[in-house]
Amino acid sequence: MATLAGAGTRTRVVLGVVALVAVAAAAVTIGTTGPTATRTPSLPLALASATAAPLGTLGPPSPAPPSIGPVVSLMPTPSPPPALPPCPSETEHFPAGYAAYHTYAELCRAVVAAAAAHPDIARLTSIGISWQGRQIFAMEISAHLADGTHPPGVLFDGGTHGLEHLSVEMPLAIMGWLLDGYGKDATVTRLVQTRAIFLVFDVNPDGAAFDIAGGRFHEWRKNHQPNADGTIGTDLNRNYDDHWGCCGLVSAKPGSSYYRGGAPFSALETQAMRDFVERQVFGGHQEIRAAVAFHTSGRLILWPYGYTRTAIPDDMTAGDHAVLVALAKHMAKLNGYIAEQASSLYVDSGTARDWYFGEQGIYAFTVELGTGTYQRSSVIASETARNRAAVLYLIEMAGCPSKAIETSAASCG
Numbered sequence: 001m002a003t004l005a006g007a008g009t010r011t012r013v014v015l016g017v018v019a020l021v022a023v024a025a026a027a028v029t030i031g032t033t034g035p036t037a038t039r040t041p042s043l044p045l046a047l048a049s050a051t052a053a054p055l056g057t058l059g060p061p062s063p064a065p066p067s068i069g070p071v072v073s074l075m076p077t078p079s080p081p082p083a084l085p086p087c088p089s090e091t092e093h094f095p096a097g098y099a100a101y102h103t104y105a106e107l108c109r110a111v112v113a114a115a116a117a118h119p120d121i122a123r124l125t126s127i128g129i130s131w132q133g134r135q136i137f138a139m140e141i142s143a144h145l146a147d148g149t150h151p152p153g154v155l156f157d158g159g160t161h162g163l164e165h166l167s168v169e170m171p172l173a174i175m176g177w178l179l180d181g182y183g184k185d186a187t188v189t190r191l192v193q194t195r196a197i198f199l200v201f202d203v204n205p206d207g208a209a210f211d212i213a214g215g216r217f218h219e220w221r222k223n224h225q226p227n228a229d230g231t232i233g234t235d236l237n238r239n240y241d242d243h244w245g246c247c248g249l250v251s252a253k254p255g256s257s258y259y260r261g262g263a264p265f266s267a268l269e270t271q272a273m274r275d276f277v278e279r280q281v282f283g284g285h286q287e288i289r290a291a292v293a294f295h296t297s298g299r300l301i302l303w304p305y306g307y308t309r310t311a312i313p314d315d316m317t318a319g320d321h322a323v324l325v326a327l328a329k330h331m332a333k334l335n336g337y338i339a340e341q342a343s344s345l346y347v348d349s350g351t352a353r354d355w356y357f358g359e360q361g362i363y364a365f366t367v368e369l370g371t372g373t374y375q376r377s378s379v380i381a382s383e384t385a386r387n388r389a390a391v392l393y394l395i396e397m398a399g400c401p402s403k404a405i406e407t408s409a410a411s412c413g
């Protein structure tokens with residue numbers, strides 16, 4: 001298991017409870033739709049400032065808390081998620097040649113239909129609302145949705161950057177493999193029976209919608225949250241609270257495509273992701289063990305960190321580094337991608353990948369799909385299918401990631 005700072009872990013658990021309350025309070029407004037120029041952050045300022053504490057204040061790492069034995073919930077059983085509002089009517093469309101990509105309305109209909117067809121193993125929720133009022137959909141796929149247990153989890157997210165439409169198709173493809181294969185494909189069936197697979201299809205629905213406004217592409221990367229100087233948007237993959245704004249390809253200028261935001265987690269969409277991931281902490285343990293953030297492009301698998309070119313900095317153990325490298329290289333064998341440290345591509349900071357690993361102890365990767373930003377519809381099937389074996393491998397390994405470097409599973413009990 002990755003090293004987690006003990007004091008930080010306790011802080012996060014407490015915050016998780018607070019976040020749960022905040023989300024529950026916010027849930028009553030889940031039906032709100034449409035642009036709201038006066039939208040304010042949905043979380044209390046106290047929570048936002050507490051989570052924005054610099055890494056250095058968390059103190060030195062301390063031993064992980066003792067195992068609690070069988071994985072059972074120590075939290076109250078949550079009430080059923082609120083009903084989602086109806087999917088909107090179509091308001092945008094892709095340019096000719098790209099029509100197979102999902103618009104927001106099509107994505108909504110696809111995930112609602114899939115969840116309705118598989119209620120025993122699929123639970124669709126909204127983990128938050130974008131600045132312009134779109135739902136950020138998450139699906140949990142597991143045979144343990146209702147029994148109060150928390151099997152080892154793995155997270156796949158897409159759509160963080162508006163223009164990277166292929167990255168939305170990848171979680172949708174995974175959804176199809178798992179739901180259609182359950183009860184038919186032995187590997188898929190076993191994984192659904194022993195894991196919790198979380199899919200966040202489109203972290204940045206406003207960015208994707210704006211990118212195709214008027215039926216043409218706009219090369220729009222950021223979200224659509226206004227900035228004080230009149231410019232629009234934060235680069236969500238620079239807005240996470242891990243070495244936020246420190247270095248590399250990141251900007252403090254609001255007009256930049258790489259704008260880090262006014263503070264860590266200043267974007268509604270990254271707040272939603274943070275709260276969603278922190279809600280998976282049970283009994284002091286983050287139950288998501290592995291994660292992939294899908295982006296385009298380059299056919300790359302990038303392991304942490306991006307904020308530094310140092311392979312094993314102070315906030316990573318040699319053991320965790322070995323696990324990350326082994327997992328990435330094995331996935332690369334399966335999909336033909338190149339595996340390398342994220343900073344080998346370029347140094348960046350405040351990314352989801354670095355936050356997943358550095359702050360949550362999740363073995364996390366950025367996967368850069370495909371060979372170009374705007375690839376025609378005809379590549380969707382082949383570019384997603386070539387990742388099937390790597391995705392199933394990571395779901396498997398989430399049960400005991402250190403098996404990637406060991407011949408024995410003893411360390412996972």
Ligand SMILES: [Zn+2]
Pocket residue numbers: 160161164237295296
């Ligand atoms: Zn990207």
